[in-house]
Amino acid sequence: MRLAVIGAGAVGRSVVELAGEYGHEVVAVADSSSAVVADGTGGPDGHAGVDPEAVVARKSERGIVGDDDPADALAADYDALVEATPTTLGDAEPGFSHVTTALERDRHAVLANKGPVAERFGDLRAAVDDSDGEIRFEATVGGAIPAVSTVEDIEPGHVTAVRGVLNGTANFILTRMAAEGLDYDHVLAEAQDLGVAEADPSFDVDGTDAALKCVILANVLSFGAADAPADAREFTLDDADVSGIRDVPGSALRLAAEDGRTVRLIGEATGETVRVAPRLVPENGTLAVSGTQNIVQIETSHAGRLNISGRGAGGPETASAVLGDVGRLE
Amino acid sequence: MRLAVIGAGAVGRSVVELAGEYGHEVVAVADSSSAVVADGTGGPDGHAGVDPEAVVARKSERGIVGDDDPADALAADYDALVEATPTTLGDAEPGFSHVTTALERDRHAVLANKGPVAERFGDLRAAVDDSDGEIRFEATVGGAIPAVSTVEDIEPGHVTAVRGVLNGTANFILTRMAAEGLDYDHVLAEAQDLGVAEADPSFDVDGTDAALKCVILANVLSFGAADAPADAREFTLDDADVSGIRDVPGSALRLAAEDGRTVRLIGEATGETVRVAPRLVPENGTLAVSGTQNIVQIETSHAGRLNISGRGAGGPETASAVLGDVGRLE
Known part of the structure; x- marks a missing residue:
């Protein structure tokens, strides 16, 4: 699957680093102020993803994941959005909007961010009902424990x-x-x-x-x-x-x-x-x-x-x- | 799903008793010498399953699950066959043939019997490759542990x-x-x-x-x-x-x-x-x-x-x- 990873903390960075081992491709990464979106050229199938090592290096050296705008990552051509921004309470933003943006585009969303599933589960289910996409959120409870x-x-x-x-x-x-x-x-x-x-x-x-x-x-x-x-x-x-x-x-x-x-x-x-x-x-x-x-x-x-x-x-x-x-x- | 349960020991009987709670219907049950196959009438959708309590009562009182032949259960119109006969080593029969009969008919098979998966995994995979059916076998390892x-x-x-x-x-x-x-x-x-x-x-x-x-x-x-x-x-x-x-x-x-x-x-x-x-x-x-x-x-x-x-x-x-x-x- 082609993944857009939103959030570049420890979890987001690890998803970027490990996705290839699981047969997936990261096509976009965003943190709160920057993003990188693969240009879709360079790979044998025209779907080359971002370079995981370069993303992680930029984040640790320059504090940004790339030179694109975070909104570009949300608009990228992915199959599943990974929402790994910090958990926020109440309206659970901006994580909630990231997830519903994916669902409105009939894409899947996988959450590591607890906010939307803990604070707005009803709203989230309504968005899933209107979408061809699904949500999953194993990572929100107990880390590696399924x-x-x-x-x-x-x-x-x-x-x-x-x-x-x-x-x-x-x-x-x-x-x-x-x-x-x-x-x-x-x-x-x-x-x-x-x-x-x-x-x-x-x-x-x-x-x-x-x-x-x-x-x-x-x-x-x-x-x-x-x-x-x-x-x-x-x-x-x-x-x-x-x-x-x-x-x-x-x-x-x-x-x-x-x-x-x-x-x-x-x-x-x-x-x-x-x-x-x-x-x-x-x-x-x-x-x-x-x-x-x-x-x-x-x-x-x-x-x-x-x-x-x-x-x-x-x-x-x-x-x-x-x-x-x-x-x-x- | 419509299930055919082959084997009427403790596991087979419990599958018959609990299937309804999980939204499934048992359409056939067999032990080594007898069987019961639902006649498909009597239910609102024409798919009435067997009566679980009657099957379990016949098994404990008369030692048979019904008046049909075991072969009739294998030929019944099910979506998934549950193979719950005792584990046998070597050729893993008759469990192995029960499973491949289901796969040849493009039906799924779920095993509680360890024999076929432990002794003939290669043969089993070859049968799956030729079928639209799948096999699963969680129950063969560690009971309730997934x-x-x-x-x-x-x-x-x-x-x-x-x-x-x-x-x-x-x-x-x-x-x-x-x-x-x-x-x-x-x-x-x-x-x-x-x-x-x-x-x-x-x-x-x-x-x-x-x-x-x-x-x-x-x-x-x-x-x-x-x-x-x-x-x-x-x-x-x-x-x-x-x-x-x-x-x-x-x-x-x-x-x-x-x-x-x-x-x-x-x-x-x-x-x-x-x-x-x-x-x-x-x-x-x-x-x-x-x-x-x-x-x-x-x-x-x-x-x-x-x-x-x-x-x-x-x-x-x-x-x-x-x-x-x-x-x-x-």
Whole structure:
């Protein structure tokens, strides 16, 4: 497939670098201020894509991906648009418009950006209904973990709940607090030094990021893979009951450890509720993944509980989820 | 889809019982000596399927599924044949012929029977190449665990190895030996009393069952999801290096426990080798699943390691994998 990659952060750049290995071709790349669009000449089939190495080099050396205008990338001749700009809340712009532009042109869209699927799922479905294009968004939940696809394959009507550890930064902090007996502030500073936590860590430690992922899962469970039931309920971040980890004292982790338990930031989605909060879990249990690992537990009607753990973030990890989605569109 | 279910053991019966919930219709069921084929009347659309409850009741009360001939079920007007007869080695008959009969009629086949995919993968692919039908076989590996689909979605070329605990009976025995300090023979007898182990447990405890699953995974890795490379190698059970758990002494488990480890029967497949053997693993590590649980670890080129654990056997669990495959064929 011919891909237009919108967003040139870690995920967008990895999609550009890996697409060829998966048999796809990147014909356009844009960041917020620049773009490069392949001119369609130079390849044996007249469809030469952009040069991945040159794009990545320009971005790191000059801060731009090319000399074209971002609007040119949206207008390029692609089969699927990859929306990898930063997640925004509320109107989820500009990601939402990037996706609907593709759909209006009857092209597919694959999202790594959580905003449109978490905040405007109903609007997005309406745009899909009017289009020959489809949307996929595996990369929005749990990085390399195939949470959305697995729920789709089981079929949402046979999944009663999905829960798990969905934020690597919060999990790293809780893991280190328990292992070293340190307090939140100390471990946060360490995580910031290591680049695991951002300078402003609120999005991760207050549970917002995990909640967005659970909202997306709740939308999948509510609307289903096939036609949405008439009474399908749309979820947004406002529907989520969210507590973060800032107020978890080191003493709580020490007390938990005496009882063979530890604390994890657990998010849970059903077709009716979304909740994120620190919870006690068995210290050696399935949910107690370490460091930046993520885990998703899927409760099914007929096949018991399925656990999937792996890397929940990272450029190549998330890009491989994007490219898996592209493969499913073929 | 209209399904013909061949085989009326625990898996076949569960497929018959659950198909309606997944939006499919069972139009024929056969066991080795009897069959029932829907007459196509009675339903609003002229496509009434068989009555699932009546089939299951006849099987348990009279030992037959109906008054038709098994050959009639193979000749019925179905979209996909579900091959759920017992796994046989070597020529993998009669399962192999059931599947190729469907493919010759340009129908799909979904296998729960490991024989044809483990012992005659090359022949099976040749039959698929000549057909408009496709085959799927998620249910042959790890019950409810989506091992094959996940490898397909990641794309086999980006998976370097798949390993895991793939036999619940052997795992139950090793778990009990470690927990209770008992020897193999004692725990085997207990497992037989509980119905977890068969009267002749060789297939499970000698590693054959786990090896067949690994052979199937090796074939998927070797041939890939898309067109097979010209040098793709076909694997059969003869290519597997297999040791079982009969000779694991209780003392080995006690020594392992002193070092924070335990023993698991681990199977591993790459595109080049298949190996099954008891191996030391960390006692609280990811591979040390308990009881009849299974786990599959997928090593990827770009997304690290993915772990998927769940119920590796059981009628409804395996039937849900079959019905997930049917959904993917649509």
